[in-house]
Amino acid sequence: MDMLIFKLEKNSKKPLYEQLYMGMKDAIITKQIEVGTKLPSKRKLADFLNISQTTVEIAYGQLLAEGYIASKPRIGFFVEEIDELPFVENKQAKIKVETVLKGTEPYQYNFHPGKIDTESFPFAIWRKYAKDLFDFPSKEYLQVGEPQGEYELRLEIANYLYQSRGIICNPEQIVIGSGTEHLLPMILRLIETNSKIALENPGYSAIPRIHLTNKAVPIAVDEDGLVVDELENTDANIVYITPSHQFPTGAVLSAARRTHLLNWAAKAANRYIIEDDYDSEFRYIGKPIPALQGMDQNEKVIYLSTFTKSLMPSLRVAYFVLPPALLKSYQEIFSYYSATVPRFDQHILANFMKDGHFSKHLNRMRKIYRKKHDRLTNTLTSFYPTTSITGDHAGMHILISVPLDKSENDLKQIANKSGIAVYPVSDYLLRPIEYEQPTFLLGFGGVALDDVEPAIHKLMNCWGIKRSHKKGKSHEL
Ligand SMILES: Cc1ncc(COP(=O)(O)O)c(C=O)c1O
Structure with a gap:
C-alpha cells in the first residue's frame, strides 16, 4: 500500500491513536484503501508518521476488534471486505438536528398551572446533600434498591403525612415512583378487575390520557366538590378524586360528601377511592383540609401524592399509601419491578426532609x-x-x-x-x-x-x- 497521509494533530485533545484509527477507518470505508491491501507494519507506519509504535498498535487493535482489518499471523494486517452502507448524500442529513432553543419561553407571561416558583429553591442545601451522598460511603446506592422505594424516604414520608395530613401509615404501606402518571397505572392494575373508573369532570387531564378514556365515567363537580349522588347512579367501582382542592375548580369536598363517598365505597368489596392530594400543602385561609384517607375505616382509600408542587416537578417523586389489605397483592404483582426513582435522589430527599428543610421550604x-x-x-x-x-x-x-x-x-x-x-x-x-x-x-x-x-x-x-x-x-x- 502506498503510504497514506493521515493528518495527525499532536496538540489536539483527541489522542493520536484515535485520530489514526478514525483516519484509517474512513479510508477503508470510502475504499481509498482497497479490500485485501496489506497494511504497513507497525514500525514502518510509526516511523513514517513520526509517532510511537504503541500508538499504531492501539489503532490497529481497534480496527481489528471492529472487523475493518484481519490479522494473518506472522504476515501482517489486511483490509477486510465491508458491506456498503446505504448512500447518504450529506452526512448532516443523516440525523435531522432541530435547533431547539433551550429554555426559551415563548410567552412573556405563562399562567400554566403546572409551573412553580423557581426563584426560591434552596439550591445550596440541596447541593450539600447531593455532594455528601456522591461519595464512597454511599457505594451501596450503586446497587439496585427496594422496589417500593428507599425505606429511609418512606419513613420520612410517613412522618410527614402523620404530622401534616393526619394520615397514620407505616413505611411498608408506601410505594414511591416517578410521578403520579406512573403510579396511577400501578394502582389501577392492583384493584382493577373488570373495573370502571369514575373521574371528576372537569378534572386532571393526565388521568383520562393515562387510563382508557372509553372506560372512564365522567362525574360532575360543583362548589362542594364531586357530586357523589351522580356517582351512586353509575356502575363505576373506582373513583379518582382531588378532595382537598379539586383540580381545576378548586372546590373542597364537603364534609357531607366525604361521608357519603366513604359509605359508597364501603358498600362493595371491589370499590375503591383514589385520593389525589397533589397540592394540599398550600392553603392560604383557614386550616388545612384533612385527607379523606384519615377518615376511612374500611381500607377503601388509596392515598396518592407528589413532590411536584411542594418541591419541583422535575424531581419526579410521587408516592401512594396502600391500605394494608392490598399489600399482599402489591407484593405479588410488583416485587419484580425496580423503583423508578434513582436511589441517590431518594436519599437526597430523605435527608433533606429528616433535617427539617422540607417543612422550612x-x-x-x-x-x-x-x-x-x-x-x-x-x-x-x-x-x-x-x-x-x-x-x-x-x-x-x-x-x-x-x-x-x-x-x-x-x-x-x-x-x-x-x-x-x-x-x-x-x-x-x-x-x-x-x-x-x-x-x-x-x-x-x-x-x-x-x-x-x-x-x-x-x-x-x-x-x-x-x-x-x-x-x-x-x-x-
Ligand atoms: C391533579 C394533579 N395531580 C397530580 C399532579 C402531579 O403529577 P406528577 O406527580 O406526575 O408530577 C398534578 C400536577 O400538576 C395535578 O394537577
Whole structure:
C-alpha cells in the first residue's frame, strides 16, 4: 500500500491513536484503501508518521476488534471486505438536528398551572446533600434498591403525612415512583378487575390520557366538590378524586360528601377511592383540609401524592399509601419491578426532609405563593364584577370567568398573540359542559410576583375588558 497521509494533530485533545484509527477507518470505508491491501507494519507506519509504535498498535487493535482489518499471523494486517452502507448524500442529513432553543419561553407571561416558583429553591442545601451522598460511603446506592422505594424516604414520608395530613401509615404501606402518571397505572392494575373508573369532570387531564378514556365515567363537580349522588347512579367501582382542592375548580369536598363517598365505597368489596392530594400543602385561609384517607375505616382509600408542587416537578417523586389489605397483592404483582426513582435522589430527599428543610421550604413557599395569589386576586378585583374568580385561597391556580361573547379558544389565541399563555377549562373536560362564560385556569406559581399585575392588565386589555370603578376588597398581606 502506498503510504497514506493521515493528518495527525499532536496538540489536539483527541489522542493520536484515535485520530489514526478514525483516519484509517474512513479510508477503508470510502475504499481509498482497497479490500485485501496489506497494511504497513507497525514500525514502518510509526516511523513514517513520526509517532510511537504503541500508538499504531492501539489503532490497529481497534480496527481489528471492529472487523475493518484481519490479522494473518506472522504476515501482517489486511483490509477486510465491508458491506456498503446505504448512500447518504450529506452526512448532516443523516440525523435531522432541530435547533431547539433551550429554555426559551415563548410567552412573556405563562399562567400554566403546572409551573412553580423557581426563584426560591434552596439550591445550596440541596447541593450539600447531593455532594455528601456522591461519595464512597454511599457505594451501596450503586446497587439496585427496594422496589417500593428507599425505606429511609418512606419513613420520612410517613412522618410527614402523620404530622401534616393526619394520615397514620407505616413505611411498608408506601410505594414511591416517578410521578403520579406512573403510579396511577400501578394502582389501577392492583384493584382493577373488570373495573370502571369514575373521574371528576372537569378534572386532571393526565388521568383520562393515562387510563382508557372509553372506560372512564365522567362525574360532575360543583362548589362542594364531586357530586357523589351522580356517582351512586353509575356502575363505576373506582373513583379518582382531588378532595382537598379539586383540580381545576378548586372546590373542597364537603364534609357531607366525604361521608357519603366513604359509605359508597364501603358498600362493595371491589370499590375503591383514589385520593389525589397533589397540592394540599398550600392553603392560604383557614386550616388545612384533612385527607379523606384519615377518615376511612374500611381500607377503601388509596392515598396518592407528589413532590411536584411542594418541591419541583422535575424531581419526579410521587408516592401512594396502600391500605394494608392490598399489600399482599402489591407484593405479588410488583416485587419484580425496580423503583423508578434513582436511589441517590431518594436519599437526597430523605435527608433533606429528616433535617427539617422540607417543612422550612414549605413555610417559605407558602408565603411566596400567598403573596402571588393575593396580588393576582387583588388585581383581578379591579375588573370586578366583570371578571369573576373561583377556586381561590389554595393551591397554585385559580379559575376566572370573563363576560365575553367569544369562544374560549378564540380568547386563548388572542392572549397567546399578546404573549400570554392562559388555559381554557374546556381542556380539562371529559364530557362537554356549557359554561355560562368563557372560563380559564390561571396558574400563578411560575409568574414572578412583580409580573402578576402587568400580566393581568395586559390580558384584560387584549380581551377588551375595562377596569371597573369599584375596587374590590383587598386582602394582600
Ligand atoms: C391533579 C394533579 N395531580 C397530580 C399532579 C402531579 O403529577 P406528577 O406527580 O406526575 O408530577 C398534578 C400536577 O400538576 C395535578 O394537577
